Amino acid sequence: MNKKFFAVILIVFFFGNVSAQTNAGYELALTAFSTSTTNIQHYESFTVTTTPRNVGLEQFSGGEVGAALVDNNGRIAAVIGTRNRGALNAGSLSGALEFNCTVPHAVNPGRYRLMAVVRPANRQWRIATLTMSSRTPTAIDFTVR
Numbered sequence: 001m002n003k004k005f006f007a008v009i010l011i012v013f014f015f016g017n018v019s020a021q022t023n024a025g026y027e028l029a030l031t032a033f034s035t036s037t038t039n040i041q042h043y044e045s046f047t048v049t050t051t052p053r054n055v056g057l058e059q060f061s062g063g064e065v066g067a068a069l070v071d072n073n074g075r076i077a078a079v080i081g082t083r084n085r086g087a088l089n090a091g092s093l094s095g096a097l098e099f100n101c102t103v104p105h106a107v108n109p110g111r112y113r114l115m116a117v118v119r120p121a122n123r124q125w126r127i128a129t130l131t132m133s134s135r136t137p138t139a140i141d142f143t144v145r
Helices: 003-021
Strands: 028-035 046-054 063-070 076-085 097-101 110-120 139-144
Touching: 028 110, 028 139, 046 063, 046 076, 046 110, 063 097, 063 139, 076 110
Parallel strands: none
Antiparallel strands: 028 046, 046 097, 063 076, 063 110, 076 097, 110 139
16 A cells, blocks of 8 residues: 555544544543442442543633443443533643542443543533543443442
C-alpha cells in the first residue's frame, strides 16, 4: 500500500474519532476513577471517586458529573450518584469528586459497567469515554445482586 495513502487514511480515522467524541469543544477525560465495591445489593451505599480533566479547547461551562451503571448495549441503566461541577477551563484539572451512590430497586440484578457520566447544564447525560492514563479505567465491571 502507498505510504502517503495509508497516512491520509490514518489521519482521517484519528481525527474522525476525536471529533465524534467531543461535545461543544470541551472533553472531560478521567485522571482517576475508582469505587469502594464492585458487588452490591439494592439500596446499599458505596462511594465512587473520579477526577476529571478538561482536555478540550473550550471551557466546560458547568453542570453535573456522576456515576452510572451502563448495560451491555452501552445505554445508561441508571445514574446512581452525582455532584455539581462548576466551570472547568480548557486544560484544567478538577479536584477529586466523590459520589455517595446507591442502586435503586428499578435496576435489575445483573452485570453492568460502572462509568463516569457528565451532564452540562440543561443537557442530557453522556458517558465519559476518555482517560488520561492506561492505568485509569473508563469502566469498572459491576454486579448488582
